[in-house]
Amino acid sequence: MKKRLFTPGPTPIPETVMLKMAEPIIHHRNPEFNEILTRVNKNLQYLFQTEQPVLTLTCSGTGGVEATFVSLFSPGDTIIAANGGKFGERWVKMPKVYGMNVVEIKVEWGKAPTEEQVLAALKANPDTKAVYLVHSETSTGAATDVKSLAKLIRENSNALVCVDGITAVGAHEVRFDEWGIDVCVTGSQKGLMIPPGLAFVAVSKRAVEAMNSSKLPKFYFDLKKALKSYADNDTPWTPAVSLVVGVDAALQKIREEGIENVWARHRRLANAIRAGVVGAGLKLFSEFPSFAVTPVWVPEGVEWKQFNKILKGKYGITIAGGQDDFTGKIFRISHLGYYDELDMITMIGALEMTLKECGHVFEMGSGVKATLNALMAK
Secondary structure (H helix, E strand, C coil), rough: CCCEEECCCCCCCCHHHHHHHHCCCCCCCCCHHHHHHHHHHHHHHHHCCCCCCCCEEHHHHHHHHHHHHHHHHHCEEEEEEEEEHHHHHHHHHHHHCCCCCEEEEECCCCCCCCCHHHHHHHHCCCCCEEEEECCCEECCCCEHHHHHHHHHHHHHCCCCCEECCCCCEEEEEECHHHHHHCCEEEHHHHCCCCCCCCCEEECCHHHHHHHHHCCCCCCCCCHHHHHHHHHCCCCCCCCCHHHHHHHHHHHHHHHEEEEHHHHHHHHHHHHHHHHHHHHHCCEEECCCCCEEEEEECCCCCCCCHHHHHHHHHHEEEECEEECCCHHCCCCEEEEECCHHHHHHHHHHHHHHHHHHCCCCCCCCCCHHHHHHHHHHHC
């Protein structure tokens, strides 16, 4: 049985990338690694569509976001954070630990923050230093219209536009410079198609200026130190060398495909999965669907644990379950990163067989047919 991963992180890794990471390790303070990091830095700018620095940190995406809080702000600063899921919730809790005043925009799971909500929060808090948005909320599969909200924030305040792009970068259109984003973070185990362990942080000139007035304690997560090393295509601390080698290969694959084609592929695969799920008689969870992950309601009469056990144990498919109040109520299918059209057909085929064994009543093949029709309509 071939095992297949359909989780929104870690995501599948291309074979060529795994082979590069399996090569003998090199030292990080020599010309060979410097050449690799130089190429990585340039290709990260392409990925984020920016001329500004994109810093590589050895940590998870959460570490990357924490680095933005401690490097750009001071105790007592006001931060607006949109919370529509587990990760939006994290960006409400984290700055509080550092003594910041956090204004929470509470969003129902499966929905996205509106322009009216953001504008109201800005008007009520004119001293706001930054607004944190989650572009693709992994726990709910809901996407936020970052382009429109960034414009709104810029026109109505001096607040920095800070984006959790952890499951968005590489799946959704992201134009850092054009949209006026100041901070955007992603992680290596998502759209970049390598194992967990690296975070990437794009910073605007305004964000760099904010670092000069930050009074929070910092050492390892000091983006100012990272920027100083970045100027020499270096890192302040020992990087995860093999992962940097891997992301070099993965970014070159993205370059070869073309970033617009990568975005289009994710949109097409997401639409195919959603068509297949609905075709099999299931209901989608999110009202503003992400191109990275699709959450689905567990159908009535089907027990989640039995369903998951069959899907994984018999068909080798690993998906993600729901979180918090939605544990056992929804499941999440990823189409983020190294996937193609046949992967979507395989996923829906295994889903149908599992549903049938769990007693879900529907016409066998209806989901696969809907998936094929969606793919052929491209």
